[in-house]
Amino acid sequence: MPVAKTTQTSPRAQRPRGCDEDVAGLGGGRALLFVAPALTLIALFLLFPAVWTIYLGLTNYRLTGLAASATDVVGADNYLTTLRDPSFWNSLRVTVLFVALSGVVGQSLMGFSLAWSVRRLGGWARTALESVVLAAWVIPGSVVSFLWIALLDRREGTLNALLHMPGKAWLIEHPLAVIIIFNIWCGTAFSMQLFSSALSAVPPSQLESSRMAGASGWQQLRDVVLPTIRGHILTNTLMITLWTFNTFTPYLLTAGGPGRRTEIMSVYIYKTAIPGGHLGRGAALSVLMLLINLVIALAYMRVGRSRR
Amino acid sequence: MSNAISGGKNAAEATWIEEWVIPRFKEAQKNAGREVDVIFEAQGVDDEDYKTKTALDFQSGKGADVVSLDGIWIGEYAQADYIKPLDDVAGAVAGSWDGWTQIPEAIQGAASFEGKRYGVPQGADGRVIYYNKTLFEKAGLPADWQPTSWDDILSAARAIKDKVADVVPLQLNAGTAMGEATSMQGLLPMLMGTGQHLWADGAWAGDTQGMRQVLDLYKTIYVDEGLGDPILQQEASGRDTSFQEFAAGRIAILFEGDYFWRSVINPAEGVGTAPMADRDTVVGYAKIPARRPGAGINGQDYVSMSGGTARVLNPNSADPELAWELLAFMNSVEAFEARAAGTLSISPRDDVNAKLLASDPMLSFVSEHVLPITAYRPGLAEYPEVSVLLQQTTLDVVMGTGIDDVMRSYVPGLEGVVGADAVTSGN
Numbered sequence: 127m128p129v130a131k132t133t134q135t136s137p138r139a140q141r142p143r144g145c146d147e148d149v150a151g152l153g154g155g156r157a158l159l160f161v162a163p164a165l166t167l168i169a170l171f172l173l174f175p176a177v178w179t180i181y182l183g184l185t186n187y188r189l190t191g192l193a194a195s196a197t198d199v200v201g202a203d204n205y206l207t208t209l210r211d212p213s214f215w216n217s218l219r220v221t222v223l224f225v226a227l228s229g230v231v232g233q234s235l236m237g238f239s240l241a242w243s244v245r246r247l248g249g250w251a252r253t254a255l256e257s258v259v260l261a262a263w264v265i266p267g268s269v270v271s272f273l274w275i276a277l278l279d280r281r282e283g284t285l286n287a288l289l290h291m292p293g294k295a296w297l298i299e300h301p302l303a304v305i306i307i308f309n310i311w312c313g314t315a316f317s318m319q320l321f322s323s324a325l326s327a328v329p330p331s332q333l334e335s336s337r338m339a340g341a342s343g344w345q346q347l348r349d350v351v352l353p354t355i356r357g358h359i360l361t362n363t364l365m366i367t368l369w370t371f372n373t374f375t376p377y378l379l380t381a382g383g384p385g386r387r388t389e390i391m392s393v394y395i396y397k398t399a400i401p402g403g404h405l406g407r408g409a410a411l412s413v414l415m416l417l418i419n420l421v422i423a424l425a426y427m428r429v430g431r432s433r434r
Numbered sequence: 435m436s437n438a439i440s441g442g443k444n445a446a447e448a449t450w451i452e453e454w455v456i457p458r459f460k461e462a463q464k465n466a467g468r469e470v471d472v473i474f475e476a477q478g479v480d481d482e483d484y485k486t487k488t489a490l491d492f493q494s495g496k497g498a499d500v501v502s503l504d505g506i507w508i509g510e511y512a513q514a515d516y517i518k519p520l521d522d523v524a525g526a527v528a529g530s531w532d533g534w535t536q537i538p539e540a541i542q543g544a545a546s547f548e549g550k551r552y553g554v555p556q557g558a559d560g561r562v563i564y565y566n567k568t569l570f571e572k573a574g575l576p577a578d579w580q581p582t583s584w585d586d587i588l589s590a591a592r593a594i595k596d597k598v599a600d601v602v603p604l605q606l607n608a609g610t611a612m613g614e615a616t617s618m619q620g621l622l623p624m625l626m627g628t629g630q631h632l633w634a635d636g637a638w639a640g641d642t643q644g645m646r647q648v649l650d651l652y653k654t655i656y657v658d659e660g661l662g663d664p665i666l667q668q669e670a671s672g673r674d675t676s677f678q679e680f681a682a683g684r685i686a687i688l689f690e691g692d693y694f695w696r697s698v699i700n701p702a703e704g705v706g707t708a709p710m711a712d713r714d715t716v717v718g719y720a721k722i723p724a725r726r727p728g729a730g731i732n733g734q735d736y737v738s739m740s741g742g743t744a745r746v747l748n749p750n751s752a753d754p755e756l757a758w759e760l761l762a763f764m765n766s767v768e769a770f771e772a773r774a775a776g777t778l779s780i781s782p783r784d785d786v787n788a789k790l791l792a793s794d795p796m797l798s799f800v801s802e803h804v805l806p807i808t809a810y811r812p813g814l815a816e817y818p819e820v821s822v823l824l825q826q827t828t829l830d831v832v833m834g835t836g837i838d839d840v841m842r843s844y845v846p847g848l849e850g851v852v853g854a855d856a857v858t859s860g861n
Contacts, residue, residue: 189489190507191815194514280665295665383611384668385829401482402822403489 176416183410189403197406204410214411216386217394221371224306224390229370230363232310237317237362242347245325256318263315271378274308297380301388305376312375317362324358325351357430364426368419391415435488435498436745439478444697446705446777448476454772459763470756473498482613492516495750499757500764503553504614505544505742510815512547516749519550523747524758533765536783545744547813553744554765555782559691560738560804561623562719563587569686570718573597580720582727582735584627584651587687591661594686602663604687605676606655608828609667616825617811618739619689624648626737626809627724633812638820640848640857641841647725649827649837656832664832674707681708689722691741692800696777705777719796721803731809738808742782780805819851 152160183204187197208214240259244252262270277284280295296304328351336350352359374392382389382397389397395415399408436451438444456472463470475498477484485507491497493516503511511517520528528551534542537555545553567577573593581587591603607620625632630644639645656664666672666679677698679685688694699713700706710717722737724730730737745764751757763769770786773779778794780801781787791798811817823844830840848857 188514189486189493190510190514190516192513194489194493194510194516280669295669297670298665298668379670381611381670383670385610385833400486403818 179409179412181409182406183413185406185409187406187409189400189405191403193406200406204407205414207407208411208414213386213389213394217389217391220302220387220389221391223302224309224376225367225370228306228309229313229366232306233313233317233366233370234359234362236310236314237319238321240314240318241321241325245322256322259315259318262311263313267312267375268378270312271308271375274379278304298384301380301384305379305388305390308376308379309370309373313366313369317366320358320362321355324355328354360426360430364423367422367426371419371422372415391418435475435477435491435500436502437477437479437481437484438502439476441704442478443707444478445707446697446700446702447773448474449704450773455760455764455769458768458772459760462763463759472760480613489514489516492748492750497748497750499748499751499753500745500761501748502556502743502745505555505744506811506813506817508545508552508744508746509547509813510818511746512552513815517552517746518749519552520554520747520758521551523749523751523754525755527755528758528762531762533762533783536785538782538784541742541782543813544740544742544810545746553746554761556743556745557782558740558742558780558801558805559693560740560800560808561619561689561691561722562738562800562804563722564680564688564690564694565590565718565720566680566683566686567716567718568683569594569598569601573686577718579718581723583723584624584725586723588654588659588661591655591687592659595659595661598686600684602666602679602685604655604661605666605680605685606652606662606689607667607673607676608652608656608662608664608825608832609672610822610825610829611668611670611672612825613673614821615673616828617821618741619691621648621824621828622739622809622811623689623722623737624651624725626731626734626739627722627729629724629729629731629733631731631809632820632824633814633817637856637858638816638848638852640845640859642859645827645844646837646841649831649840652828652831653837657834667832668829677708681710683716692780692797692804695719695796696779696794700777702777719799721807730807734807736804736807738804740805740808740810816852820848823847823851 148154148157150157184199184201185197186193186200186203188194240255244255247255275297278296280286280293280298283296285296286292286294332350332354333346336346341349372392373390374396376388376390377393377396380388382393391411392415395408395411398404398411402408436444436447438447438451440448440452442448451474456474459472460470477487479487481504485504488497488501488503488507489511491501492511493514503517508517533554541555541558542551544558545551545555563581565579570577570579570590573590574597575590575593579590581590587604594601594603606624607616609616612620622632625639625644625648628644628647630639630642632639655662656667666676669675676685676688677694680688681699690698695713695717698706698708699710699717701709701711701713724735724737727735745761747754747757747761765783767783767786770781770783771790774781774786774790778790778797780791780797787801791801811821826847827840827844830843831837845857845859
């Protein structure tokens with residue numbers, strides 16, 4: 127007991143001023159001990175893989191063949207090869223289109239419209255509608271993509287039967303449009319939920335007074351609702367952009383094909399690293415993707431700060 | 435581990451392993467005074483995915499003791515130190531196995547690398563043309579058909595197109611979605627038919643006359659005359675779909691390996707993924723002709739490609755001697771006979787073939803007429819990457835890109851993989 131007491135008091139005695147900051151009264155050593163498990167986990171599962179990926183990106187590491195047993199450091203070769211590779215630029219272009227149309231525009235608008243249109247609904251009608259939308263979000267991607275393949279199948283697909291268009295190969299003729307609509311369908315639930323709670327936070331009194339002043343529905347939306355939920359819109363867009371940027375589910379529908387027409391960046395990395403066997407180049411691509419993610423996040427945060 | 439699963443891909447092999455190999459091997463070991471446990475790790479996935487799975491298994495020091503691999507992967511796996519020569523893993527007992535005398539040198543080569551045996555070959559296979567006799571009859575074509583040139587094939591396809599409605603006359607595998615099937619059953623046998631080797635004298639075929647002739651054939655089939663279905667070639671599951679379509683009588687002519695006959699359309703219960711009850715009467719098969727008689731490699735009139743799988747020992751095995759015993763047991767005469775009871779296939783063993791193949795005219799046909807003229811893929815570590823480039827060229831042609839443009843992206847790609855001085859052009 128006396129031993130424990132001395133350890134407790136001695137740091138305080140050494141750093142008298144620290145008392146003000148050390149709210150919990152633990153002292154530096156103990157505080158460190160408390161966060162050590164968390165720091166270890168972060169180091170093990172976040173920091174180490176990240177550093178390892180950066181290192182791998184500098185090597186010619188392969189899945190099979192000579193380079194798998196004797197890996198050499200090749201410096202920036204992987205990055206230079208990537209930047210010279212037309213398929214990288216193709217995948218970047220496809221990804222930007224995919225993120226912009228399916229995420230930023232599609233999911234946000236769709237989610238907001240749904241949240242707006244059900245805000246006055248109550249009881250079972252609202253629950254039913256929300257459940258349907260949420261289902262699309264909750265069902266595993268592998269199951270969902272199977273349903274979509276059955277829907278879009280060229281020979282016996284449901285859509286072709288409904289439209290009386292036998293033999294229309296949606297996945298081959300309009301692959302990018304298909305995965306965009308698919309992703310809107312999959313992800314709208316999140317935006318809807320977020321906007322629903324945002325809309326409920328709009329003070330009814332403000333809406334009431336604007337209605338008394340003779341504002342139309344559109345004017346209420348523009349002048350009262352949107353300014354109030356601006357922060358939510360920004361959060362929503364940021365999350366959706368990052369998610370959509372990193373999603374892999376469209377692979378289950380088109381495998382990046384036909385050719386490379388739906389090869390979004392995650393699919394491009396997968397194809398390079400795993401079936402292609404270029405693990406080193408895949409790691410370099412992952413680093414590039416991480417950097418792009420960082421740039422997106424920083425850009426949004428900047429926008430958020432300047433608006434405030 | 436094997437890419438076989440009950441009720442799915444290579445179901446007959448899975449059944450054989452589960453119902454014959456495991457109980458019999460346990461029994462034999464018990465008689466020798468040992469209690470062993472054998473677990474079958476079934477897989478039923480695309481060949482490309484299976485390759486990734488096995489490579490990662492080996493790399494992480496895990497995986498089954500006996501692993502089934504495509505013969506063409508042996509080189510890259512050996513270079514990566516994932517697998518080792520049988521003698522190194524199991525000791526001298528593997529080298530002195532009496533089965534080797536029954537397996538011809540050429541077939542042993544399919545499971546060897548740099549002169550060393552890495553595995554036991556599982557069989558030999560060959561590529562042929564399958565055709566639907568019912569559709570041929572409707573088009574006024576002979577039921578007993580053997581084309582002698584590419585023109586013969588095209589004119590048969592044209593006849594089908596003219597006279598039979600709602601049928602795809604001809605599928606010659608193309609594109610990346612088909613994976614290695616495009617190379618083995620599509621571009622490579624056609625290339626052999628122009629007299630051009632993919633790899634010869636240390637150099638790969640770049641922008642050569644042979645390559646152009648093959649791509650021109652694809653253009654004729656898919657773009658100019660609409661004899662094949664280009665969309666099918668781009669579908670993510672196009673190969674399985676082409677099997678279903680042929681089995682349903684909606685494809686008239688299809689290029690495939692003997693695997694298609696003995697496994698995919700096999701009417702025996704639980705064997706094929708697209709069984710045809712009337713396979714023996716409706717499906718015809720013929721040798722693949724060279725572009726013109728005598729125009730093939732070595733002046734041949736007909737060509738084929740062969741591959742085949744092998745079973746290797748995992749160097750990480752806890753008990754390599756026992757693993758070898760299992761492997762040798764799986765390649766015994768009795769094991770091949772039991773395997774043949776499910777579905778017959780061409781075994782690597784001469785003694786087994788002499789006994790069993792007579793009961794299946796198709797496999798006898800492959801064994802007697804196709805194997806003697808067949809060719810193998812270059813057993814080099816670069817091959818799989820070159821193969822992907824070849825698949826891409828056919829895809830580009832099928833999607834309508836001109837042959838000059840296709841060559842302008844193929845040749846630099848090839849040079850990137852094998853080095854510029856290992857590419858031949860012109861010719």
